Amino acid sequence: MADRTLTQVSSERLDLGEFGHTLTVAFATVKVVVAHNRYREAIPSGENVIVDTEIEQLRAAGLQVVPFQRSSDSIGSLSAARKALLPISPIYGAEAQQALERLIAVERPDVLHLHNPYPLLSPWVIRTAHQHGVPVIQTVHNYRQVCSSGLYFRDGHNCRDCRGKLLGWPAIRNRCYRGSAAQSAIMATTLAVHRPTWRSVDRYIALTDKIAAHLADYGIPADRIVIKPNGLPDPGRPEPLGEGFLYGARLSPEKGLGLLLDAWRRHPEGALGPLRIAGDGELRHLAERAAAERSDITYLGPLDRAGMTAARRAAAVVVAVPTWEDVLPTVILEAMAAGRAVLGTAVGGVPYLIGNGPDAAGWLAAPDPAALAAALPAARDGAAAAAAASRERYLRHFHPDVLTRRLIEVYAATIADAQRTER
Structure with a gap:
């Protein structure tokens, strides 16, 4: 951003031409819940890094950010009762819904920004947020609205066998989720159950034009899809080139x-x-x-x-x-x-x-x-x-300065739309 800091951007009149209106808002008063099921730390996750970076940048811009996160690393330490409920957690996740309800009651957020919901949060967090009047944005990092593995890839080749099906039975037959027919059946059922849930999301952030096309094919209206890629912190002036x-x-x-x-x-x-x-x-x-x-x-x-x-x-x-x-x-x-x-x-x-x-x-x-x-x-x-x-x-x-401003604009438009709907 030229000649302005992110803090200055956090309180100004934003021209949201793409969304058809302008908005004057002091973002220091806006509170965002960032919901994410963290991937295991033993396997480096770009998605974890992106979520952490966005939280840091939003706070630097003056927004109030409340993380609502669970980690797959915690599964091994769960009680026997909680482990018994794990198979259905992608569908509902009772503990996460109760915790989110308590958080919303205390924090009264303006918007919930969801990244990965599996396996401990569940897409049900979208319904929970909506029940309490909180609009939801989701950044789409993969193809899991349709594909049980999220990759559109199996057995060494690209695969779209589950597209257009009410239930992704090919995923069950091919054991696409964690190599297990039983877990694949649960995930395929989760995707079927939550088709209306995903279509209720207030605004989607597609990382690329191809993800936008994937969402459109899924039935999401174009006016609820925004293309905004991920960014990473600037490490500073590059070191001299190495070799190879x-x-x-x-x-x-x-x-x-x-x-x-x-x-x-x-x-x-x-x-x-x-x-x-x-x-x-x-x-x-x-x-x-x-x-x-x-x-x-x-x-x-x-x-x-x-x-x-x-x-x-x-x-x-x-x-x-x-x-x-x-x-x-x-x-x-x-x-x-x-x-x-x-x-x-x-x-x-x-x-x-x-x-x-x-x-x-x-x-x-x-x-x-x-x-x-x-x-x-x-x-x-x-x-x-x-x-x-x-x-x-x-x-x-x-660069984060470019992309954080873009994200702030998405928040502004989503909050304004929700406020207009309430009126």
């Missing part, structure tokens, strides 16, 4: 490790410089085997946030090559903020992030080994020029 490539992701089939290794092996050993692989998961053995076979590949193992920052600093290009319709890979945002070029596959939200033309943050390749192999030398040779463009693209489109 960094791949950092969960080592699972949809993240493209096998694709990358296939493409890499099409070049002579050492021709592309070093490739460092960070992460953990079911395909860890592929990373370990590749590192044992070739001197230009190093497996770093799972890294915490500080470790990933150091690995990114040591690289010239960050590789993000999902084969599923990845919504908005945080690893790309982190690379752009750090002034590192990105080589990505042309799927999901990756093209939206990287862009095209002279201000692109890097290169796109089709998700097949030959196309990716052809793009690797271009990325090696053009890393310095693309790195500068990557940083500039982050500052213009994904």
